[in-house]
Amino acid sequence: MLTTEEHKQIMKIGLDHVHWYVKNADYWKKWFINVMGFHAIAGGHNDHTYTEIVKTGSKDYPIIFVISSPLSPQSPVAKFLEIHPPGVADIAFRVNNLKACLEKIKNLGTVIQEPMKEKKYTNGYLQWSKIISQTGLIHSLFERRGDTSILPENWIEKKPSNKINKNYFLALDHLVLNVPQGELNSTIDWYNKILGFQKKQFFKIETPQSGLYSQVMFHPVSNIQLPINEPISKNSQIQEFLDINNGSGIQHIALRTNKITEVIKQLRKNGLKFLKVPDTYYEQLTETDLNLKFDSQEWKQIVQENILLDQEENKNQKQGKQNHPLLLQIFTEPIFEQPTFFFEIIERREQAQGFGEGNFKALFEAIEREQMKRGTLINNSGKNLK
Numbered sequence: 212m213l214t215t216e217e218h219k220q221i222m223k224i225g226l227d228h229v230h231w232y233v234k235n236a237d238y239w240k241k242w243f244i245n246v247m248g249f250h251a252i253a254g255g256h257n258d259h260t261y262t263e264i265v266k267t268g269s270k271d272y273p274i275i276f277v278i279s280s281p282l283s284p285q286s287p288v289a290k291f292l293e294i295h296p297p298g299v300a301d302i303a304f305r306v307n308n309l310k311a312c313l314e315k316i317k318n319l320g321t322v323i324q325e326p327m328k329e330k331k332y333t334n335g336y337l338q339w340s341k342i343i344s345q346t347g348l349i350h351s352l353f354e355r356r357g358d359t360s361i362l363p364e365n366w367i368e369k370k371p372s373n374k375i376n377k378n379y380f381l382a383l384d385h386l387v388l389n390v391p392q393g394e395l396n397s398t399i400d401w402y403n404k405i406l407g408f409q410k411k412q413f414f415k416i417e418t419p420q421s422g423l424y425s426q427v428m429f430h431p432v433s434n435i436q437l438p439i440n441e442p443i444s445k446n447s448q449i450q451e452f453l454d455i456n457n458g459s460g461i462q463h464i465a466l467r468t469n470k471i472t473e474v475i476k477q478l479r480k481n482g483l484k485f486l487k488v489p490d491t492y493y494e495q496l497t498e499t500d501l502n503l504k505f506d507s508q509e510w511k512q513i514v515q516e517n518i519l520l521d522q523e524e525n526k527n528q529k530q531g532k533q534n535h536p537l538l539l540q541i542f543t544e545p546i547f548e549q550p551t552f553f554f555e556i557i558e559r560r561e562q563a564q565g566f567g568e569g570n571f572k573a574l575f576e577a578i579e580r581e582q583m584k585r586g587t588l589i590n591n592s593g594k595n596l597k
Contacts, residue, residue, distance in 0.1 A: 213268050215437055218242070218490075223382055223433075225304055225430050225432060225433020225435040226302070226303075226304060226305070226307065226383060226433060226435050227275070227303040227304055227351070227353050228264075228275035228277055228303045228361060229275070229277070229299055229301070229302060229303070229383075229386075229464065230274065230276075230277040230278075230279065230299070230300055230302075230303060230349075230351070231276060231277065231278045231279065231297070231298065231299055231300065232279055232280075232287075232288045232291045232292060232295075232297060232298065232299075232300040233278060233279070233280050233297040234280055234281075234292065234297060235261065235280050236261050236262060236263045236278045236279055236280035237261070237280075239263075239267055239278050239533060240254070240278055240498070241395070242262035242546075243265045243278070244265065245481060245482075246478065246482055246483050247267070247379070247471065247475075247478070247481075247483075248267055248378065248379040248380070248455070248481075249265035249266060249267045249274075249552075250265065250266060250379030251263060251264070251265050251370050252264050252265065252266045252275075252361070252369065253360065253361060253362075253367050253368060253369050253370055253372060254367065254368070254370060255364070255366040255367045256282060256366060257282075257364070257366045258280060258282065258283060258285075259281065259282055259283045259285045259286040259289075260279050260281060260288055260571055261279065261280050261281075261282050262277060262279045262362070262364075262367060262580075263278045263279075263551040264276070264278070264361050264362070264367070265278065267378065267379065267380055268380055268381060268383070269378075269381050269382060270552065272381060272382035272383070273348035274359060274383045274466065276378060277301075277361065277362065278574075282315075288300075288567075289418055293458065294328065294458075295456055295458070296456060296547060296548075296549045296551055297391070297456060297458055297547050297552075298456065298460055298461060298547070298551055298552045299313075299348075299386075299464075299552070300348075300349055300459065301341075301348070301349040301350065301351050301378060302348065302349075302350055302386065302461070303350065303351035303352070303353060304350060304351070304352055304353070304406070305352075305353050305354070305355060306352050306353065306354050307354065308352075308354065309327055309338045309339070309340060309354035310338075310354055310359075311406060311510065311564065312352060313327055313352070314338055316342060316405055317343045317406060319404055320579060321342055321343070321344075321401075321405050322342065322343045323339035323340060323342050323343040324342060324343050324349065325339075325340050326340060326364070327339070327340045328340070328363070330359075330363045332357065332358060332359055332360070333358070334358040334511075335355065335356050335357020335358045336356050336357065336359070337353065337354070337355055337356075337359040337360070337363055338353070338354040339351060339352065339353045339354070339363060339538045340352050342405070343568050344401055344402075344405075345394075345398060345401045346390055346394075346398060346401075346458070346459035346460075347458060347459060348387065348388070348459065348460070348461070349394045350406070354413055356395060359412040365432070374525060377477075377479065379466075379468060379474045379478070379575055380466040380468050380474075380556075381469060381554050382465060382466075382467045383435075383438070383465070383466060383467070383555050384466060384555075384559075385435065385436035385437065385438060385464075385465045386435075386436075386437055386461055386463075386464050386465075386466040387437075387438045387439075387440065387461065387462045387463050387465075388408070388437060388438070388439045388440070388459065388460070388461055388462070388463075389439075389440045389441070389449050389452050389453060389456075389460060389462045390439060390441050390453075390454055390459045391441065391442075391458075391459065391485040392441050392442050392443070393441070394441060394452070395426060395439060395440075395441040395457070398459075399426055399428065399439060402428055402437065402439075403428075406430070407430060407431065407432075408428040408430050408437060409429060409500070409593070410426060410427075410428060410432060410576065411426075411427040411428065411429045411436070411565060412426075412427040412565050412566055413426050413427070414427075415443075416572050417443065418553075418572075418576060420446065420447050420578065420579055420588055421443065421447040421448065422440070422442075422443035422444060422447060423440050423441065423442055423443055423447055423448075423449050423495060424440070424441050424443060425438050425439065425440045425441075426438070426439050427439075428430060428537055428590045429566065431572075433440065435520035436582075438566070446588060448453070448578045448579060448582055448588075449462075449585055450552075452549070452551055454551065455549050455551055456551050460551070460552075461479045461552065462553070462557070463542070463549070463552060463553045463554060463555050464552075464554055465554070465555035465556070465557045466554060466555070466556055466557070467557050467558065467559065468556060468557070469558060470518075470558070471518060471539045471541070471557075471558040472512040472513060472570050473558060474516065474556060475516045475518065475556060476512075476516060478556070479516075483542065483543055483546040485517060485541055485542065485543050485544065486517075486541075486542045486543070486544060486546065486578070486581065487516050487517055487552075487580075488519065488538050492519075493514050496520060504537060505571060510585075513539070516541065517539075517541060518539050518541045519540045519541060520537070520538070520539055521537075521538045521539060521540070521565045522535040522536065523535060523536040523537070523539070523564070523566070524566050535561070536559070536560065536561045536562055536563030536564065536565075537559075537560040537561050537563055538558075538559060538560075538563050538566070539558040539559065540555060540556070541556050542554070543553070544554050544558075545556075550581065580592060
């Protein structure tokens, strides 16, 4: 097992980009621009694959999505879509020393899908490789020096940005991975041994209908967080995802903002739909001191936009201070035809770093309500719950 210090010498900032495999890359490029406020930065095609690259986020923490669709059956995207619905196929990481990283990974027995390659640029060079996690999720690894393109393919060209980045988001906050029942621990071990992620919070979420286990992993260098979920029961929403996705996969990505009510209001205008929570959720919150953290105008906006609220336990707070780190979160409806992938929008206040169990359960219950509408949530007697 690699030590934390060894990983710190290898890994640089963690996340490089997210690669989506979809049926129509041009459609989703326009969707990310018009709905989510991204702007196009590059794109192109060869005989088999069409790719668009979009970007948002802050200067220090850019959010880069690569979107690819097939032009022929020989495209790796076509092969992916034969097995899975559209979604995230590759979470790419940036590393300091790719050669050393691959040597350590090889010694740990992980499949290296693509050997190290190199491309030189006028003012920089790029080295890259690909590994496959035990879940089947690809992780491209990039070592970048100087000025390089996002992808090394010669047919990818930069695009002049004629769209102003609306800058709804500051950074990519976390990604959530769903795995089959019984595979949580082995997946945790893989991300710890191979990529140096460490354990953080653990949750067991249950309702009368179903449940899940979730282990939050984080990287000590980049602090990117990776909650990993497994279903407790066969009728769990996690199991529904696994069935539709035909295996493990990224369930959702959280994008961080510092003005959540304004951003959600604009995203709704742009056509994005969000999961709803019942009025009783806010009635219960008024029995706590959470609503006291907001003035009347902001509280009204939070309720109107259906934003979830939770407090994170602050173990380091000084005695007598009651400033618990605060989480504001909301979740979109699935963005594709099938109920697999969705986005989370999150705002962290008072140095909140982790996750709140209350919001986690509220999300779980909201997705269960959507399952009931679809008729896919079945109780223990085998009856559909609607």
